[in-house]
Amino acid sequence: MVCSLQLGLEAGQRDGRTMTKYSGFKVFAQALRNNRGWGRAWRDPDPQPAYDVIIIGGGGHGLATAYYLAKEHGIKRVAVLEKGWLGGGNLGRNTTIVRSNYMENGNTQFYEHSLKLWENLSQDLNYNVMFSQRGYLGLLHSYGQLDAGRQRVHAMKLNGIEASFLTREQVQEKAPYLDMSMNARYPILGGVLQQRAGTARHDAVAWGFARAADRQGVDIIQQCEVLGFIWKGLKIVGVETTRGDIRAPKVTSAVAGNSGVLAEKAGFQLPIESHLLQAFVTEPIKPLVNCVIASFGMLYYISQSDKGGLVLGGSLDGYNSYAQRGNLPKVEHILSIGKALMPCLSRLRILRHWGGIMDMTMDGSPIICKTPVDGFYMSAGWCYGGFKATPGAGWCLAHTIAKDEPHPLSAGYTIDRFRRGATINESGTGPVPGHH
Amino acid sequence: MRIECPCCGLRDHREFDYGGDALRQRPAHNDTDIDRWSDYVFMRRNPSGLHREFWQHIYGCRQWIVVSRDTVSHQILSVCLASGAHGAGQGLERA
Numbered sequence: 001m002v003c004s005l006q007l008g009l010e011a012g013q014r015d016g017r018t019m020t021k022y023s024g025f026k027v028f029a030q031a032l033r034n035n036r037g038w039g040r041a042w043r044d045p046d047p048q049p050a051y052d053v054i055i056i057g058g059g060g061h062g063l064a065t066a067y068y069l070a071k072e073h074g075i076k077r078v079a080v081l082e083k084g085w086l087g088g089g090n091l092g093r094n095t096t097i098v099r100s101n102y103m104e105n106g107n108t109q110f111y112e113h114s115l116k117l118w119e120n121l122s123q124d125l126n127y128n129v130m131f132s133q134r135g136y137l138g139l140l141h142s143y144g145q146l147d148a149g150r151q152r153v154h155a156m157k158l159n160g161i162e163a164s165f166l167t168r169e170q171v172q173e174k175a176p177y178l179d180m181s182m183n184a185r186y187p188i189l190g191g192v193l194q195q196r197a198g199t200a201r202h203d204a205v206a207w208g209f210a211r212a213a214d215r216q217g218v219d220i221i222q223q224c225e226v227l228g229f230i231w232k233g234l235k236i237v238g239v240e241t242t243r244g245d246i247r248a249p250k251v252t253s254a255v256a257g258n259s260g261v262l263a264e265k266a267g268f269q270l271p272i273e274s275h276l277l278q279a280f281v282t283e284p285i286k287p288l289v290n291c292v293i294a295s296f297g298m299l300y301y302i303s304q305s306d307k308g309g310l311v312l313g314g315s316l317d318g319y320n321s322y323a324q325r326g327n328l329p330k331v332e333h334i335l336s337i338g339k340a341l342m343p344c345l346s347r348l349r350i351l352r353h354w355g356g357i358m359d360m361t362m363d364g365s366p367i368i369c370k371t372p373v374d375g376f377y378m379s380a381g382w383c384y385g386g387f388k389a390t391p392g393a394g395w396c397l398a399h400t401i402a403k404d405e406p407h408p409l410s411a412g413y414t415i416d417r418f419r420r421g422a423t424i425n426e427s428g429t430g431p432v433p434g435h436h
Numbered sequence: 437m438r439i440e441c442p443c444c445g446l447r448d449h450r451e452f453d454y455g456g457d458a459l460r461q462r463p464a465h466n467d468t469d470i471d472r473w474s475d476y477v478f479m480r481r482n483p484s485g486l487h488r489e490f491w492q493h494i495y496g497c498r499q500w501i502v503v504s505r506d507t508v509s510h511q512i513l514s515v516c517l518a519s520g521a522h523g524a525g526q527g528l529e530r531a
Contacts, residue, residue: 260482271478273456274507319454320507322484327437329450362478418478419470431478434454 064394114392257357
C-alpha cells in the first residue's frame with residue numbers, strides 16, 4: 001500500500017503534477033503519515049498564448065464545460081479563466097438545492113439529465129461532492145395550488161420522473177415542526193415530493209470539477225479577468241485579459257450575473273436583467289430538517305447542512321443589481337416567511353447572509369447556445385437555478401462547442417427563442433424577471 | 437435604498453414597484469416589424485454601473501418616475517417624472 005502510494009507520487013511528479021487518485025486506501029495511508037503527503041488538487045499554470053477553447057468564468061458551469069469538453073469530446077487544450085477564485089461567484093453563493101421537478105417540455109428532460117449526472121458525479125469526478133438525495137418537498141397553500149401541485153406530479157410522471165403528491169397529513173408526518181394550523185399565515189394543504197432531489201456541497205463541486213478537468217489537461221487560470229475580445233473581422237478569436245492576450249477559435253462565456261457585461265463587449269444585448277438574490281445560514285443545531293422544504297406559493301426554501309446550519313433563501317431583491325450584497329427589507333421578508341412556516345426558527349440566530357447576482361431571463365429559462373457573434377458561445381440566464389444544472393449545462397455546452405450544433409436536450413435554450421415566440425416559461429408570468 | 441420622489445420627497449424603496457430599463461423604445465402601434473417588437477418586449481440594457489430605470493410610487497402618488505441609479509453602489513444620481521407615458525424612453529438621453 002505504502003509502495004503504491006509512493007509510485008503514485010512518483011508518477012505525479014513525472015508529469016509535473018502532484019495529484020493522485022483519491023480512495024479509502026489513500027485516506028488510510030495518509031492518516032499513517034499525519035496527512036503530510038497530499039499534493040495540491042490542481043495546477044496553477046500561467047496562461048499559454050493559444051488554446052482550442054477559452055472558457056470565461058471558473059464557476060460550476062465553466063469548470064463542468066471544460067471537464068466534459070476534455071472527457072467526452074477529447075478537446076483538452078482548454079483554458080478556464082476566472083477573475084477571482086474558483087467558486088467565488090454563484091457556485092459558492094447558492095443554497096445547494098438539486099432537483100428536476102419541472103413541467104415544461106425543454107426543461108423537464110434537461111434537468112432530469114442533469115440530476116442523473118449528479119447521481120454519479122462523485123464517482124465520475126473521483127471527488128466527494130456530498131450529493132445527498134434527501135428529497136425536495138414543495139408546500140401547497142391554497143386549493144388552486146393543490147390543483148397545480150397535482151398537475152406538476154402528473155407532468156413529471158409523464159416524463160418518467162418519479163414524484164408523489166402528499167396530503168396535509170402526510171406533510172405533517174414528514175415535517176412535524178411546520179405550522180399546520182388552518183389559521184396559519186400560510187396554511188399547508190398538501191405537498192409535492194421529489195425524493196431523488198436533494199443537496200450537494202457546493203464548494204466540493206467547484207473543487208471536484210476543477211481537479212477532474214485539470215487531470216484531463218485543462219488549464220485553470222485564476223486571477224485572470226477578461227477585459228475585451230480579440231476580433232478578426234466579425235469573428236471573435238481570443239480575449240484580452242489582465243494576464244495578457246489569449247487566442248482561441250472558440251470562446252465561451254459562463255459568467256452568470258455578468259453575462260450582460262460580456263455580451264455588451266461582444267456587441268449584442270441579451271433578454272436578461274441581473275438581479276440580486278440573498279441567502280442565509282443560521283447557527284448550527286441538531287438534525288431537524290431532513291429534506292429540502294420549499295413553499296411554491298411564497299418562493300421560500302430551507303434545508304439543513306451537514307454541519308447543522310439551516311440554509312434558507314427567498315425571492316429577488318427586486319431591481320437590477322451587481323452589488324453582491326442585499327437590502328434589509330428583503331431579509332425581514334424572507335425570515336418572516338420562515339418563521340410563519342416554522343415557528344421554531346424564531347429564536348435561531350443568523351450566522352451569515354450574502355448575495356449573488358442572478359442573470360434573470362425574460363421567461364425564467366436559461367440560454368445555452370452559439371451567440372450572434374461567430375466564435376462566441378454562451379451559457380447564461382440561469383436565474384435562480386444554475387446550481388442544480390451544473391453538470392447538465394456543462395454537458396450540453398461542451399457538446400454545443402465541440403459539434404457546433406445544439407445538444408438535443410438544450411436545443412430550446414437559444415437566444416432567438418424570444419423573437420420566435422418559443423419561450424419556455426415555467427411560471428407563465430411574462431417578461432418580468434422579478435415574477436419568475 | 438431611498439428614492440427622492442418628485443411629488444412625495446425622500447421615501448423608502450419599499451413604497452415603489454420596479455419597472456426596469458427606461459430606455460426601451462416602444463414601436464408605433466402600426467409597426468409590424470417583428471424585430472423591433474421583440475427588442476422592446478424582451479431585450480434589456482443591463483449595465484454594471486449607471487442604469488436608467490422606471491419605478492412607480494405605488495404606495496404614494498402612484499406616479500411613474502425615471503431613476504438614474506448605479507447598479508453597483510446603488511447611488512441615485514437623478515430622479516424625474518416619466519412624463520408622456522406612451523413615449524416610454526422617448527426624450528431621455530441615450531446611455
